[in-house]
Amino acid sequence: DAKTTQPNSMESNEEEPVHLPCNHSTISGTDYIHWYRQLPSQGPEYVIHGLTSNVNNRMASLAIAEDRKSSTLILHRATLRDAAVYYCILRDVDFGNEKLTFGTGTRLTIIP
Amino acid sequence: DAGVIQSPRHEVTEMGQEVTLRCKPISGHDYLFWYRQTMMRGLELLIYFNNNVPIDDSGMPEDRFSAKMPNASFSTLKIQPSEPRDSAVYFCASRAGTGWYEQYFGPGTRLTVT
Numbered sequence: 001d002a003k004t005t006q007p008n009s010m011e012s013n014e015e016e017p018v019h020l021p022c023n024h025s026t027i028s029g030t031d032y033i034h035w036y037r038q039l040p041s042q043g044p045e046y047v048i049h050g051l052t053s054n055v056n057n058r059m060a061s062l063a064i065a066e067d068r069k070s071s072t073l074i075l076h077r078a079t080l081r082d083a084a085v086y087y088c089i090l091r092d093v094d095f096g097n098e099k100l101t102f103g104t105g106t107r108l109t110i111i112p
Numbered sequence: 113d114a115g116v117i118q119s120p121r122h123e124v125t126e127m128g129q130e131v132t133l134r135c136k137p138i139s140g141h142d143y144l145f146w147y148r149q150t151m152m153r154g155l156e157l158l159i160y161f162n163n164n165v166p167i168d169d170s171g172m173p174e175d176r177f178s179a180k181m182p183n184a185s186f187s188t189l190k191i192q193p194s195e196p197r198d199s200a201v202y203f204c205a206s207r208a209g210t211g212w213y214e215q216y217f218g219p220g221t222r223l224t225v226t
Contacts, residue, residue: 038155043116043219044215
């Protein structure tokens, strides 16, 4: 599986935008980029995914670099409830890879 | 929708005892995954099923661990005999089908083996 690299931790002020980076320089053409987050004492939850184009949903936006070697998860207005560990995961859907391989993620702290 | 249901939420047992963790996936989901999370190793996939059939158990740490899915609405993860190093949070997740579909995780079972 292609690997991802994320900062171990980040801090952001409440009600400000947050940009969480992810590097995946060995990404293949059929790898989807998935983001999950894990709130304290909970199981991970899906945030967003994309292949080539930028994506938006009610939780966040995903900006994907033109060469797809990096991506950024954007929380437009962070709240205290967004404090979590955020995981960037690559999955080659087209080749039947059903696994999600979680790395260490980025621990996001929101400052009131 | 009740989501993925796991029981028990907490389990404390003594070394050498048998432990059974249970999972009810979301109705209609074709895939079921068992994960283990520890501080040292993070979140690891142990095994996953598709339509009740085990597909990949390469993450199962050793023969003491076994998982079954007798029907589409129930799965178990059994550890026999349990050891202190098995202490972890065990998550079950389910997914609707192949492709990009998201996984839905349960609340986890915190296992402590003394």
